[in-house]
Amino acid sequence: MKKIDIITYGCKLNQAESEFIGEKLKQLNFEITYDNKKDNCDYILINSCTVTSEAERKIKQLIRSIKRKDMSKKIIVVGCYAHTNVEELKKAGADLILGNLEKKYIEQYIDKEGVFVDKSYWNNTKEKVFIPSKPYNSYSRYFLPIEEGCLEFCSYCRIIFARGNKIRSVEKEQIFESIDSILSQNIKEIIFTGINLSYFGYGTDYNLKKLIFDINKKYGEKNIRFRISSLYPDFIDEEFIKLLNDSSIFEKHIHLSLQHISDNILKNMGRKYNEKYLHMLFDKIYSINSFFSISADLIVGFPGESNNDFQKLINFLEKYNFSRIHAFRYSSRPNTKAARMKEQIPGNIKKERMKVLQKHIQNSSKKYLGHLKNKKVTVLIEKVDKKNSFSYGYDEFYVYHKINNILNDNEFYDVKIKNINNTGVISHVL
Structure with missing residues (x-):
């Protein structure tokens, strides 16, 4: 073989x-x-x-x-x-x-x-989104692709050259068939993924909000959890947050392809939202649920990023608590608009700003996790260390737990958060 x-x-x-x-x-x-x-x-x-x-x-x-x-x-x-x-x-x-x-x-x-x-394969009649029948590498969670393609043309990104500017979405019936199949395998966490999930259903009368509504209706009583992998901020509105927040099966968490805060940088990136909108969005989310979990991607050192632009990013992190942030130093990509922009930021400045940013990211995350102390949540166990008598898993806020018990893998447990650590929180079973 x-x-x-x-x-x-x-x-x-x-x-x-x-x-x-x-x-x-x-x-x-x-x-x-x-x-x-x-x-x-x-x-x-x-x-x-x-x-x-x-x-x-x-x-x-x-x-x-x-x-x-x-x-x-x-x-x-x-x-x-x-x-x-x-x-x-x-x-x-x-x-x-x-x-x-x-x-x-x-x-x-x-x-x-x-x-x-x-x-330009996205114009090929054979092209469609293919769905695996089980989790990647026997993981405890299943990545369910439901969309491919993007229409954003962000100035720094060349994924559009590799994935195309034509949206391909999976039909609702096929999504439900995949969910049913995964449920039959006793997999209890499904993550919807794509190139830009905000465009799911583009060109039809169906969209991501309707899909979430239908999944809540069909699977609301099932012993399962769903997560949305990544979304653009301008797709998020009050209705969407309430859909997730009121659901018993969707995580109270969103991951935002945020990238920056400053209007100057957002405009040069080709993003369709501004700083004022982001403040309104975060205020609205936390007014609905102060525990709601927001993670994000950020880019530091984008061409033309002034000290003032960078400070706006820092100020935003000081104002709002994030559960986690993936930060990247800007990487010039061939054949993109950003690569041709003037005022490219020197590597040493990008490196120094990243150091500063990481400190504020840690503080923001620590404040968010601290806010969760004494909160009762539900954890899906995905790892058990029998030798040291610990169990590990994520809750509905996509927070990682360390629990001082030997529990059953792939089962849900109600726990209470006691403290925070370097990877998430420490909790005990109720």
């Missing part, structure tokens, strides 16, 4: 697609491992990311490292990086390069070598 290790970089959609690829290869009698990165396999398949130059550097470094150890090992690189720089991947040593369409039909290419990338 041939062995293949599937290594995934980037987003949750990539993880879902890697699982789908693995399921197809298993039908061809491949033995599948995920993110193993060991030497005992015949093939390495890298599902790539092109969001940052650092992601691309790591992918090329991995390819070279594998080839130095064993030139005969076949390396397959698929996904977004294949759409933006085939030549770099060939130079690094990739034997087979597949685009985001071709990787979905891996069975047709696995024995080939060369480059197979349809650069």
Whole structure:
């Protein structure tokens, strides 16, 4: 039996697609491992990311490292990086390069070598969103892709070159079929994912709000939890927050593709909201539920970011508490508007601002978690350390818990939050 290790970089959609690829290869009698990165396999398949130059550097470094150890090992690189720089991947040593369409039909290419990338595959009649039948790498949570494509054209992003400007959405009936299948496998957490979930249902009379409403109606009494992976701030309104907040099965949490606060930077990024709107949005969310969990992505050092722009970002973090933030130093991406902008920020300034930002992120998160002390919540256990008598899992606010008990994996428990730690909170079972 041939062995293949599937290594995934980037987003949750990539993880879902890697699982789908693995399921197809298993039908061809491949033995599948995920993110193993060991030497005992015949093939390495890298599902790539092109969001940052650092992601691309790591992918090329991995390819070279594998080839130095064993030139005969076949390396397959698929996904977004294949759409933006085939030549770099060939130079690094990739034997087979597949685009985001071709990787979905891996069975047709696995024995080939060369480059197979349809650069505008989203216009291909064969193109659709493919859904895996089980969680990625046997995880306890399931990533359910329901959308692909984006219409935003943000000035710093080149994912649109790799995923397209045509929205593809999964039909409601197919989503329900997938949920039913996952429920039958006793999986209790489902995360909806896509390139830009705000556009789910675009061009139809159905959208994400209606989907959430229908899921609440159909599965509201089930022993399951749903989470939305990432949304743009301008999609969020009072109705949407209340839908999540009043639900017994959706997490009281949103992850925002926020990026910045300053009007100057948001405008240059091509975002469709401003600082005033963000203050109104956060005030509204916390007026509905002061415990509501908000996580976000932020970019520091975007071209033209002045000290005043950066201070506005800091001030926002001091005013509002975030459950967590993923912060990135701006990475210039070829063929984007931002790469051609004047006033590029020097690396040393970006690095220094990131240090300052991280301190404020930690303080913001600490204040949010502190606000949760003594609150009763429900945790889904996903890891049990029997040796040290601890159990771990996430609650409905997407907060990570350490519990001083040996509990049953993949079960819900009512707990009370006692204290905070470096990874989340410490709680005890009620």
